[in-house]
Amino acid sequence: MIYSAEYWIQQFLNGLGLGSIYALTAIGYTLVYGILRLINFAHGDLLMISAYTAAGLIGFYLLPYPLAAAAALAFAALIGLTVERLAYRPLRGKPEETTLVTSLAVSILIQNLALMILSPQPRAFSLPSFFSATIRMGSIAFPLINIIILLIAVILLLALTLMIKKTKIGIAMRASAENLQAALLMGVNLNSVVRTAFAIGSVMAAVAGILMAGRYGRIDPFMGFVPGLKAFVAAVIGGIGSIHGAAVGGLILGFGEILFVAMLPPDLSAFKDIFVFLALILMLLVKPSGLFGRPADRRV
Amino acid sequence: MLKVENINVYHDQIHVLKNVSFEVRRGELVALLGSNGAGKTTTLRTLSGLIRPRTGTIRFLDHELTRTPPYKIVSLGMAHSPEGRQIFTQLTVLENLLMGAYARKKSDRLQDDIEWICSLFPVLKQREKLPAGALSGGEQQMLAIGRALMSKPRLLLLDEPSLGLAPLMVGKIFEVIRTLKRDGITILLVEQNAREALRIADRAYVLETGVIKLEGKADDLIQSPEIQKAYLGG
Numbered sequence: 001m002i003y004s005a006e007y008w009i010q011q012f013l014n015g016l017g018l019g020s021i022y023a024l025t026a027i028g029y030t031l032v033y034g035i036l037r038l039i040n041f042a043h044g045d046l047l048m049i050s051a052y053t054a055a056g057l058i059g060f061y062l063l064p065y066p067l068a069a070a071a072a073l074a075f076a077a078l079i080g081l082t083v084e085r086l087a088y089r090p091l092r093g094k095p096e097e098t099t100l101v102t103s104l105a106v107s108i109l110i111q112n113l114a115l116m117i118l119s120p121q122p123r124a125f126s127l128p129s130f131f132s133a134t135i136r137m138g139s140i141a142f143p144l145i146n147i148i149i150l151l152i153a154v155i156l157l158l159a160l161t162l163m164i165k166k167t168k169i170g171i172a173m174r175a176s177a178e179n180l181q182a183a184l185l186m187g188v189n190l191n192s193v194v195r196t197a198f199a200i201g202s203v204m205a206a207v208a209g210i211l212m213a214g215r216y217g218r219i220d221p222f223m224g225f226v227p228g229l230k231a232f233v234a235a236v237i238g239g240i241g242s243i244h245g246a247a248v249g250g251l252i253l254g255f256g257e258i259l260f261v262a263m264l265p266p267d268l269s270a271f272k273d274i275f276v277f278l279a280l281i282l283m284l285l286v287k288p289s290g291l292f293g294r295p296a297d298r299r300v
Numbered sequence: 301m302l303k304v305e306n307i308n309v310y311h312d313q314i315h316v317l318k319n320v321s322f323e324v325r326r327g328e329l330v331a332l333l334g335s336n337g338a339g340k341t342t343t344l345r346t347l348s349g350l351i352r353p354r355t356g357t358i359r360f361l362d363h364e365l366t367r368t369p370p371y372k373i374v375s376l377g378m379a380h381s382p383e384g385r386q387i388f389t390q391l392t393v394l395e396n397l398l399m400g401a402y403a404r405k406k407s408d409r410l411q412d413d414i415e416w417i418c419s420l421f422p423v424l425k426q427r428e429k430l431p432a433g434a435l436s437g438g439e440q441q442m443l444a445i446g447r448a449l450m451s452k453p454r455l456l457l458l459d460e461p462s463l464g465l466a467p468l469m470v471g472k473i474f475e476v477i478r479t480l481k482r483d484g485i486t487i488l489l490v491e492q493n494a495r496e497a498l499r500i501a502d503r504a505y506v507l508e509t510g511v512i513k514l515e516g517k518a519d520d521l522i523q524s525p526e527i528q529k530a531y532l533g534g
Binding site for chain 1: 348350369370371375380382386387388389390391395398399400402403451
């Protein structure tokens with residue numbers, strides 16, 4: 001099969017869009033894991049929560065888009081923090097497998113609550129018409145949304161990097177991720193660092209949720225689960241605990257998935273997740289700590 | 301300043317500290333001596349709130365510490381330079397010092413204190429922008445002490461500052477500890493290097509398998525046959 005240059009440029013932009021969504025979602029996994037060694041599988045469901053919140057506020061309460069989106073981010077952050085407080089904090093210091101299983105339970109709980117409250121039927125979701133515009137440059141046409149997603153992801157990741165590098169709480173987050181016990185001896189209040197990590201991660205996931213809903217044009221109660229899993233894979237490939245790693249891992253997965261689909265006959269494209277998890281297995285075989293990961297360090 | 305009474309500390313089922321009592325008075329340099337596994341580090345970790353005693357009390361400047369979270373203990377004025385230094389290797393030297401000041405109020409004059417630390421350890425000034433992991437062992441120890449001092453502590457806990465250092469560096473570190481004492485900082489020093497520790501301490505306690513075996517003035521202990529035999533090699 002030979003495709004035109006336009007086709008590949010479009011696929012490239014698709015890869016950037018999808019990769020950015022994974023990257024934004026992966027941040028939450030990596031920040032929380034860096035500090036607590038907790039793999040929070042319920043993180044992906046925040047995509048769904050934020051998309052439904054935005055859709056509901058727009059559909060039922062006729063809120064303007066920016067307001068509805070802001071409220072959705074705030075609500076997702078609230079849910080993220082509540083889950084931390086109720087499910088994870090009581091287990092702090094317990095073995096990693098305990099918190100891992102708990103997070104799976106939380107995830108299934110959230111999904112089933114959503115099924116109950118929201119019905120399993122997918123719903124349409126559309127962003128303002130501005131987002132769904134198509135850009136034409138000569139013979140190339142592509143949806144603007146992929147560019148917007150990329151821009152938002154880049155801005156958020158730069159802001160996060162700046163915050164982690166320069167602010168007091170940012171330095172404390174890096175210190176806590178490297179050596180929690182020493183950070184406690186410096187007077188770091190663990191709960192405030194953990195809350196910051198959950199809040200930032202949740203907001204990023206919420207942004208990803210709205211963008212993803214806009215990209216696909218539909219939402220359903222399980223929409224966050226598989227992307228969440230893939231974002232987790234992205235974080236592992238990049239090196240869990242590393243913010244750059246999460247960004248790069250997300251882009252690698254996004255590109256890989258799109259290219260996999262683009263290069264194979266259409267009837268195989270349903271199996272695109274093969275690529276994602278094959279990439280994970282290969283990465284773990286070659287470099288278990290991921291691209292930007294560091295070997296294990298001292299824990300409390 | 302610090303009064304520990306009958307604390308009992310367990311690691312799982314193992315009884316690590318048994319009815320340990322001691323005190324540190326304002327302006328004193330007190331040494332806590334003992335061999336590996338005697339419970340010295342556990343004692344310091346208990347003071348800092350990283351481990352909780354099952355029974356007993358810890359009074360520090362009129363506060364009861366056994367229920368106080370670690371970050372509050374730091375802001376009460378206790379700083380802990382931990383075993384094995386535990387500097388943040390991926391942070392720069394300067395960021396490590398800033399972390400040391402984490403518990404302080406924003407308006408404090410941080411810059412003056414960074415200057416003060418750098419006058420104690422001039423090498424840190426030269427290495428300010430480097431990741432702390434690039435420092436030598438002795439420099440890392442200096443950074444660990446400097447970082448602890450950045451909280452402007454009233455009581456400084458030092459866990460084996462001489463461990464693994466070349467003799468010349470050990471001399472330098474003890475020189476600085478002497479300077480800090482002269483500047484009026486109260487210090488609780490944990491050491492295996494009993495000879496050096498007793499030379500600069502006012503008083504000392506000897507911990508053996510979780511029990512305080514001996515206590516007294518440093519000058520007296522240095523003469524005691526038991527200490528001579530067990531810790532000073534003759």
